[in-house]
Amino acid sequence: xxxxxxxxxxxxxxxxxxxxxxxxxxxxxxxxxxxxxxxxxxxxxxxxxxxxxxxxxxxxxxxxxxxxxxxxxxxxxxxxxxxxxxxxxxxxxxxxxxxxxxxxxxxxxxxxxxxxxxxxxxxxxxxxxxxxxxxxxxxxxxxxxxxxxxxxxxxxxxxxxxxxxxxxxxxxxxxxxxxxxxxxxxxxxxxxxxxxxxxxxxxxxxxxxxxxxxxxxxxxxxxxxxxxxxxxxxxxxxxxxxxxxxxxxxxxxxxxxxxxxxxxxxxxxxxxxxxxxxxxxxxxxxxxxxxxxxxxxxxxxxxxxxxxxxxxxxxxxxxxxxxxxxxxxxxxxxxxxxxxxxxxxxxxxxxxxxxxxxxxxxxxxxxxxxxxxxxxxxxxxxxxxxxxxxxxxxxxxxxxxxxxxxxxxxxxxxxxxxxxxxxxxxxxxxxxxxxxxxxxxxxxxx
Amino acid sequence: xxxxxxxxxxxxxxxxxxxxxxxxxxxxxxxxxxxxxxxxxxxxxxxxxxxxxxxxxxxxxxxxxxxxxxxxxxxxxxxxxxxxxxxxxxxxxxxxxxxxxxxxxxxxxxxxxxxxxxxxxxxxxxxxxxxxxxxxxxxxxxxxxxxxxxxxxxxxxxxxxxxxxxxxxxxxxxxxxxxxxxxxxxxxxxxxxxxxxxxxxxxxxxxxxxxxxxxxxxxxxxxxxxxxxxxxxxxxxxxxxxxxxxxxxxxxxxxxxxxxxxxxxxxxxxxxxxxxxxxxxxxxxxxxxxxxxxxxxxxxxxxxxxxxxxxxxxxxxxxxxxxxxxxxxxxxxxxxxxxxxxxxxxxxxxxxxxxxxxxxxxxxxxxxxxxxxxxxxxxxxxxxxxxxxxxxxxxxxxxxxxxxxxxxxxxxxxxxxxxxxxxxxxxxxxxxxxxxxxxxxxxxxxxxxxxxxxxxxxxxxxxxxxxxxxxxxxxxxxxxxxxxxxxxxxxxxx
Numbered sequence: 001x002x003x004x005x006x007x008x009x010x011x012x013x014x015x016x017x018x019x020x021x022x023x024x025x026x027x028x029x030x031x032x033x034x035x036x037x038x039x040x041x042x043x044x045x046x047x048x049x050x051x052x053x054x055x056x057x058x059x060x061x062x063x064x065x066x067x068x069x070x071x072x073x074x075x076x077x078x079x080x081x082x083x084x085x086x087x088x089x090x091x092x093x094x095x096x097x098x099x100x101x102x103x104x105x106x107x108x109x110x111x112x113x114x115x116x117x118x119x120x121x122x123x124x125x126x127x128x129x130x131x132x133x134x135x136x137x138x139x140x141x142x143x144x145x146x147x148x149x150x151x152x153x154x155x156x157x158x159x160x161x162x163x164x165x166x167x168x169x170x171x172x173x174x175x176x177x178x179x180x181x182x183x184x185x186x187x188x189x190x191x192x193x194x195x196x197x198x199x200x201x202x203x204x205x206x207x208x209x210x211x212x213x214x215x216x217x218x219x220x221x222x223x224x225x226x227x228x229x230x231x232x233x234x235x236x237x238x239x240x241x242x243x244x245x246x247x248x249x250x251x252x253x254x255x256x257x258x259x260x261x262x263x264x265x266x267x268x269x270x271x272x273x274x275x276x277x278x279x280x281x282x283x284x285x286x287x288x289x290x291x292x293x294x295x296x297x298x299x300x301x302x303x304x305x306x307x308x309x310x311x312x313x314x315x316x317x318x319x320x321x322x323x324x325x326x327x328x329x330x331x332x333x334x335x336x337x338x339x340x341x342x343x344x345x346x347x348x349x350x351x352x353x354x355x356x357x358x359x360x361x362x363x364x365x366x367x368x369x370x371x372x373x374x375x376x377x378x379x380x381x382x383x384x385x386x387x388x389x390x391x392x393x394x395x396x397x398x399x400x401x402x403x404x405x406x407x408x409x410x411x412x413x414x415x416x417x418x419x420x421x422x423x424x425x426x427x428x429x430x431x432x433x434x435x436x437x438x439x440x441x442x443x444x445x446x
Numbered sequence: 447x448x449x450x451x452x453x454x455x456x457x458x459x460x461x462x463x464x465x466x467x468x469x470x471x472x473x474x475x476x477x478x479x480x481x482x483x484x485x486x487x488x489x490x491x492x493x494x495x496x497x498x499x500x501x502x503x504x505x506x507x508x509x510x511x512x513x514x515x516x517x518x519x520x521x522x523x524x525x526x527x528x529x530x531x532x533x534x535x536x537x538x539x540x541x542x543x544x545x546x547x548x549x550x551x552x553x554x555x556x557x558x559x560x561x562x563x564x565x566x567x568x569x570x571x572x573x574x575x576x577x578x579x580x581x582x583x584x585x586x587x588x589x590x591x592x593x594x595x596x597x598x599x600x601x602x603x604x605x606x607x608x609x610x611x612x613x614x615x616x617x618x619x620x621x622x623x624x625x626x627x628x629x630x631x632x633x634x635x636x637x638x639x640x641x642x643x644x645x646x647x648x649x650x651x652x653x654x655x656x657x658x659x660x661x662x663x664x665x666x667x668x669x670x671x672x673x674x675x676x677x678x679x680x681x682x683x684x685x686x687x688x689x690x691x692x693x694x695x696x697x698x699x700x701x702x703x704x705x706x707x708x709x710x711x712x713x714x715x716x717x718x719x720x721x722x723x724x725x726x727x728x729x730x731x732x733x734x735x736x737x738x739x740x741x742x743x744x745x746x747x748x749x750x751x752x753x754x755x756x757x758x759x760x761x762x763x764x765x766x767x768x769x770x771x772x773x774x775x776x777x778x779x780x781x782x783x784x785x786x787x788x789x790x791x792x793x794x795x796x797x798x799x800x801x802x803x804x805x806x807x808x809x810x811x812x813x814x815x816x817x818x819x820x821x822x823x824x825x826x827x828x829x830x831x832x833x834x835x836x837x838x839x840x841x842x843x844x845x846x847x848x849x850x851x852x853x854x855x856x857x858x859x860x861x862x863x864x865x866x867x868x869x870x871x872x873x874x875x876x877x878x879x880x881x882x883x884x885x886x887x888x889x890x891x892x893x894x895x896x897x898x899x900x901x902x903x904x905x906x907x908x909x910x911x912x913x914x915x916x917x918x919x920x921x922x923x924x925x926x927x928x929x930x931x932x933x934x935x936x937x938x939x940x
Contacts, residue, residue: 033916034545037722041545045916046537047522047810066503068524074504081502088578089497119519127548142726143915173726182726241668248600249638327491327604347897361729365668366849367862368880370641375860377853379729398851398858398884442884446732446857 001029001115002083004162011154014054014075019083021057021156023076023098025284026050027147028068037141039130044119050150053077055324058086060095064325084331086319093327096307096317101155104281104288107163107272111189113167115148122146129199131220133174138206140199142171142182146190153286153371158289160283168193169421173380174202179209179393182359182380184227187276187419205358209381211287212393214443221354222438223347223385228360229430230420232403233268233335235365235374237426241270241294243309243320244329250369252404253300262298262407265340270304270320270332276419277334282319289319292332298408306330336429345410347389347434354434355397356383372403377444396440409436451484454506454526455613458482461528462508462615465535469512470617472539477513479553481617481648481767483809484508486574486609492585494593504635507809510535516552521583522810555790556799558770560620565764567626567869568757569660573607576661581605584669585631590675592635595681600636604653605629605664605911612767612809620769628760628921629663630656630909633673635687637680644683644879646676646864650701651846656907656921659758679687679865682877689866689881691937695841696883697834697930702863703822704906704924705847710887711743711750712922714822714856715777716803719815727915731846731856732887733783738796741783747825750778752787753925754802760907761819761923763805768813770802771817777820781892787815807918814914820906828899831928837870837896842936843867843874844881852887860884884935895936898927 011024028050035043052075055064063086065078122144130416146168153161168190173182183202185193193248238245244253253262271291272279281289285307293301305313309329320330348356355378363376377396384392414431421427448456452936462480469478484506491499507524508531519542523534534940586605590602608628615621632654633648649655649667698706713719714731722730733741744750754772756762763772768790777785786796787803792815806811821848841852851864866881 031916032541035723035726035915036548037725038550039548040550041517041548042723043520043812044518044541044545045520045812046541047509047916049505049524049810051503051505051520053501063608064501066501066505066791068505068507069526078502085502085578088582089500090495090582092496094496120547123544123547130548141722145915171726175725213913223513248636250600250636250643254638256544325489325499325501327493361854362851364849364851364862367642367882370643375849375851377851377858379854394860396853398853398860400860442858442860444853444855444858446886446888 001105001164002150006154007150008154008160008162010070011152015154015156017076018079018156021098022079023155025053026150026152029147031145031147032119033143033145034119035143036126037403039133039139041123052078053324054082056082056086057098058083060091060093060205061086061089062092062095063089065367066130076237092312094308096311098155098157099159099286101159102282102286102288104161107279107281109188109278111166112166114146114168114188114190117146117168129172129195132199133203136203136207138174138176138203141173141175144170151280158195161286163280165278167278167379167421172198172202174206176206177204180380181205181209184420185417188278205381208383208390209393212395214395214445215384215397217440217442218242219437219439221351221436223351223354223356223432223434225344225358226418226430227420228357229337229433230428231360231363231376232374233430234422234426235363236372236403237332237335239365239369240372241303242329243303243305245369246303247309247312252370252372253303257300260299261404262295263329263410263415264297265410266295266298267338268295268406269336270334271336272334274334274336274429277429279334285321287317287319289320292318304330304332329409333425334427337431339415339417339431341415342412343416344432347432348385351385351434352387354385355394356385369420374403375400396444397440399439400441401439406435406438411436447889458508458526459613461531461564465510465531466615466617469535469539474515475512476516478511478612478619479768480508480509480510481612481614483612485808488574488607490581490585491602491604492582492589493600494589505808509809509812510538511812512538512542513553514539515546516554517542517545517549518553519545520812531745532610535900553791554794556793558790558800560616560618561765561769563764565624567658569627571661572627573629573661574609574802579887588633588673591670592677593631595677597637597639597681597684597705598635598677599638602634603669605631606653613908614765614767614769616769622676622765622769624764626658626763626925627660627845628656628658630654630907630934631664631667631669633669633676634681635677636909637684641682642684644682646681647846648672650906651864653909656909657758658760658762674780683865683879686877686879689842689878689936693933694936695838695930695932696934696936697838697841697843697928699845699928700844700902700904700926701906702844702847703851703926705861707750707820707822707924707926708908709850709852710856710859711777712817712867716815717787717788717792718823720786721792728913732855732857735796737783739784742781742892743778743783744781745889745894746781747897748778748781748891748894749823751776751823752803752818753821753822756819756905759819759905759923760909760921761817766802766804767806768804773801787817789815805920807920811918814918816913816920817911819923819925822897824900824903824927825897826929828897831898833928834896834928835869835874836897838869838872841869842878842881843869844883857887882937890931890934893932894929895932896930898929902927
């Protein structure tokens with residue numbers, strides 16, 4: 001950790017020497033990751049790195065250069081390069097200028113215990129889990145990471161922003177001779193993770209995953225555990241809820257705000273303040289983050305914008321800008337689906353005949369973005385549910401489905417939600433749900 | 447006498463050698479290596495009338511890998527100071543000691559002799575010497591042509607350029623310097639009419655084509671020359687017939703076949719994946735060790751080779767990131783699985799020496815087994831694409847990837863393409879939209895009954911192959927010529 005004062009001092013010193021309007025963003029820190037398979041650590045890494053983005057303005061032209069060195073000369077060289085880039089660009093009528101000082105609503109993203117949870121501590125936790133699995137003759141694979149990083153932003157208009165962030169994320173894949181199961185947890189505070197319960201959950205599920213049979217493709221009632229929804233949400237953030245997909249007409253929301261696209265029981269929103277959402281109070285151009293409702297009771301309600309995208313759309317920026325120089329536009333990074341009034345157990349108990357899916361794998365959402373048509377596989381445990389009970393383990397299935405259709409046929413949503421971090425950057429907070437008439441199109445065999 | 451970069455490199459090299467020397471003398475350390483890397487990157491995206499993204503990046507740093515009593519530790523830092531190098535080495539050792547706490551079986555490396563050498567990829571025109579004005583004008587020229595029809599709501603041109611210098615040192619005495627220049631570009635048109643969205647890309651999707659060459663490669667792509675055709679195809683797709691559903695003979699154009707090779711041959715032959723080290727991320731492999739030397743992966747005409755020695759391809763290099771020289775090895779010969787992509791740690795498991803596939807995205811990543819150029823060899827005296835179409839009674843030709851999904855053992859796949867044509871009695875008779883095909887990897891490759899000849903063979907460079915945790919994006923490539931597969935399931939059932 002460099003710390004707020006020191007980073008902002010470096011940034012302001014560089015801004016003091018800048019030739020013209022300039023904004024500097026610092027992002028980075030330390031991340032450590034332990035990977036294991038067959039109940040043995042096979043990869044164990046630590047890295048310290050950061051990126052300094054220097055964004056300069058020449059009229060309405062913007063240039064960006066990046067460096068991973070904090071030395072005065074390195075930042076000055078990046079500024080010179082950024083000016084050279086800016087001067088060679090055409091004028092950009094959508095450039096909104098740099099923001100002045102802002103006020104932010106704080107979010108809780110840092111925990112010192114997590115920052116100090118080193119490789120020995122991780123190995124100790126894992127040794128206990130490996131031993132627990134070994135009691136059943138099972139082995140464990142997965143990864144356990146901790147990170148500590150900082151975001152700082154300052155510009156020549158007087159804007160200053162800073163946020164420290166920590167994260168602890170563990171994935172446990174428990175394997176028997178024929179079965180496999182997974183449990184995940186994420187928290188900014190490693191002490192919030194109950195490793196014993198997590199291991200017990202994965203071990204218990206792995207015990208059920210034996211004697212698998214193939215079920216023919218077709219339409220089935222499906223019970224999706226939260227991990228499945230996390231994959232779907234990540235794809236929707238890019239193909240539907242981001243400014244670029246909306247403005248280019250590829251999103252199902254393009255030209256369709258106010259229309260119904262899903263069932264009344266579906267509400268999706270982006271919020272940095274949801275517990276464990278790991279949201280920053282500001283985006284990467286300093287705009288205060290807002291909570292944005294994207295789907296409200298099934299009706300298309302909104303998308304997220306950075307400042308340039310908002311200007312193009314005639315809308316207000318929502319505080320979702322990505323890093324400077326990126327072509328991807330604004331993306332919701334903290335997607336939440338509103339909870340329901342059911343539970344996973346109640347869904348299973350109420351299901352006459354259906355398929356329980358633990359995880360989705362290799363989802364792709366580019367098939368037809370206007371219908372949110374996606375495909376993917378099931379993974380880490382797929383089960384037949386009959387007359388309210390799990391009766392049979394199944395071979396993994398391929399599914400191909402429009403998420404607009406699926407989210408129009410949801411009959412139950414759980415009260416409990418789980419947090420998922422993808423790549424330490426995209427977070428989703430999602431429940432389990434039961435859907436009627438979900439389409440499976442293939443089986444894993446070989 | 448020396449420029450600032452050379453002076454810096456000499457300084458860091460001295461610090462790293464000192465750190466390696468200390469590690470070598472530490473009890474329990476059986477091996478250590480260090481990599482120092484400097485990279486300059488320029489990324490340009492032009493969208494409609496504006497520059498949507500443009501950035502220049504310089505990164506430099508080092509990673510130290512330590513094998514302590516047969517357990518790995520790795521630490522990396524971008525701080526270029528002698529005390530930071532020493533601290534990073536200490537941290538790598540401490541991490542390796544933590545790994546040792548769970549050790550069941552120690553890692554043993556193969557006996558590849560330590561190498562000393564240099565490598566420089568071939569380029570004629572350093573892309574960082576070409577003016578930004580010229581690069582922007584090239585992309586804007588193509589984009590202006592794409593936008594000639596108002597139904598093209600998004601016209602995009604993108605370019606990425608890399609200049610990488612890296613140094614590899616090991617406690618065994620290896621000392622390798624490499625310098626690699628890479629360039630790539632592509633254009634893309636998205637047409638929208640009502641609720642219909644169609645996209646066409648050139649030379650292929652998701653950023654275009656890439657090579658380990660200079661700006662001369664960008665000039666050779668023909669972005670402007672092909673923009674009219676790409677626009678017209680995107681517009682025509684808006685009113686094209688949907689791709690029929692059923693079993694058809696399928697011809698895959700070279701760019702889609704590259705993706706097919708990538709997902710269904712390249713990834714499943716990574717030996718670390720086969721041994722279970724990716725099981726909690728993208729998954730394992732159906733190509734288990736018992737299949738080596740006897741498993742019928744494809745038909746007799748299918749020959750797949752891992753070749754890191756092709757000059758100018760982005761899957762090529764002089765030495766991998768654990769100092770093993772670039773090689774050419776067969777993975778599938780006459781349809782039979784005969785090899786894997788290996789490392790110094792994994793190759794002894796199959797009784798071999800590493801075939802040099804360990805690479806790291808950057809200095810702060812640990813090397814993993816990565817694809818190099820994984821190529822489907824052209825058929826000797828194979829047909830041209832035109833002749834292959836003429837030889838097809840009723841089939842579908844698909845080109846340019848749009849969507850991709852494959853299961854965690856690389857068996858069940860479903861791929862979508864941007865464009866397809868129905869073939870009747872040896873002729874392309876109509877355009878088809880939203881084509882999707884699906885299958886089981888060995889069944890699919892066993893149904894391959896024709897591969898085009900050398901005149902149709904081309905290398906496709908992919909700059910974004912994802913693997914590992916933390917995720918690493920790698921530059922890989924695939925040489926392919928169009929090929930035909932019998933009775934493939936077309937359509938997803940939706």
